[in-house]
Amino acid sequence: MTKHLFEPLTLGELQLSNRIVMAPMTRNRATPEGVPTAMMREHYAQRAEAGLIVAEGSWPSAAGQAYCRQPGIATAAQIEGWRQVTDAVHARGGLIVLQVMHAGRIGSSCIKPPGVETVAPSALQAAGEVFTDSAGMQPFDAPRALSTAEVKEVVDEHRQAALNARAAGFDGVELHGTSGYLPMQFLSSGSNRRSDEYGGDAAGRARFAFECLAAMADAIGAGRVGLRLNPGNTFNDTSDEDSAATHAELMRQAASLQLAYLHVMRAPLASIDAFALARAHFGARLILNDGFGIDSAEQALAANEGEAISFARHFIGNPDLVRRWRHGQALSKFDRKLLYTPGPAGYTDYPDAC
Numbered sequence: 001m002t003k004h005l006f007e008p009l010t011l012g013e014l015q016l017s018n019r020i021v022m023a024p025m026t027r028n029r030a031t032p033e034g035v036p037t038a039m040m041r042e043h044y045a046q047r048a049e050a051g052l053i054v055a056e057g058s059w060p061s062a063a064g065q066a067y068c069r070q071p072g073i074a075t076a077a078q079i080e081g082w083r084q085v086t087d088a089v090h091a092r093g094g095l096i097v098l099q100v101m102h103a104g105r106i107g108s109s110c111i112k113p114p115g116v117e118t119v120a121p122s123a124l125q126a127a128g129e130v131f132t133d134s135a136g137m138q139p140f141d142a143p144r145a146l147s148t149a150e151v152k153e154v155v156d157e158h159r160q161a162a163l164n165a166r167a168a169g170f171d172g173v174e175l176h177g178t179s180g181y182l183p184m185q186f187l188s189s190g191s192n193r194r195s196d197e198y199g200g201d202a203a204g205r206a207r208f209a210f211e212c213l214a215a216m217a218d219a220i221g222a223g224r225v226g227l228r229l230n231p232g233n234t235f236n237d238t239s240d241e242d243s244a245a246t247h248a249e250l251m252r253q254a255a256s257l258q259l260a261y262l263h264v265m266r267a268p269l270a271s272i273d274a275f276a277l278a279r280a281h282f283g284a285r286l287i288l289n290d291g292f293g294i295d296s297a298e299q300a301l302a303a304n305e306g307e308a309i310s311f312a313r314h315f316i317g318n319p320d321l322v323r324r325w326r327h328g329q330a331l332s333k334f335d336r337k338l339l340y341t342p343g344p345a346g347y348t349d350y351p352d353a354c
Contacts, residue, residue, distance in 0.1 A: 012223030012260030034072035036081035048094030057101030066103030086169030104182030172224030180236025190239030
């Protein structure tokens with residue numbers, strides 16, 4: 001049977017009212033302490049008509065923070081702040097999961113609390129810079145390599161983050177496995193030079209992400225856990241000797257857990273068909289992302305390439321995106337200059353079409 005964007009969908013324990021997913025987007029509107037704000041509550045509630053909202057990447061511990069004003073899911077205040085967001089989304093009939101994002105070597109001591117180290121699979125500094133409120137652009141920190149015992153502690157931080165997310169009212173969690181953050185640092189041969197069980201071949205390099213997923217699934221149920229991947233991604237100085245094969249290995253491992261979904265982004269390399277790779281090695285329950293409009297999304301669903309489609313840019317300037325597409329209304333543009341600024345402009349002030 002042909003699938004359409006406005007049909008309901010079940011992904012594990014998640015009951016979506018439609019197949020239009022709001023992709024996670026870092027917007028830097030939390031407090032300096034990583035506590036979600038009333039502004040964030042309004043932003044997400046405005047977009048509750050999405051079949052599923054994947055809330056922005058949030059750190060499971062202070063060591064995992066990447067950006068200024070990035071929310072966390074580690075403290076009581078953060079949990080309560082997120083509870084205000086999830087209550088508002090649920091009050092409007094929405095469904096929302098939290099993306100858990102440990103940045104690893106991506107970040108700066110100018111952002112993190114005093115004394116918090118930057119850690120990574122290996123002591124390899126990433127090329128590039130990050131904006132800090134206190135000192136402007138700064139190079140990424142030179143990280144300290146985690147010991148084997150410490151890796152297992154970080155895995156447990158992900159388990160606790162899943163529990164905290166549920167305590168905050170989220171319907172589930174998504175592990176951020178791309179964009180050069182910690183799971184991808186372990187996964188990629190260019191940033192993982194370890195000789196223990198978390199390094200070596202692709203199976204070893206995939207172990208960290210798999211163990212995080214398994215811990216989260218054990219804590220809150222596999223049907224409430226998702227994974228986001230982007231084969232071929234080189235963001236934040238990421239490189240791998242064979243990205244397709246490496247991601248296929250993690251997809252196979254993740255498939256054994258019976259997760260709610262795999263959120264897979266279109267590969268930036270023409271040589272990799274990320275969607276076909278995911279179907280071959282993870283199976284069904286795919287959310288597809290990157291570059292879709294309403295017509296291409298409908299075509300992808302009709303061709304059984306995935307079960308749902310996620311959108312980022314379209315949701316920024318169109319809080320009522322689902323209604324606009326239902327009624328054939330034109331989409332509004334958004335202001336790129338306001339993506340990461342601290343105030344409501346360009347965040348909560350985009351009007352509905354009606």
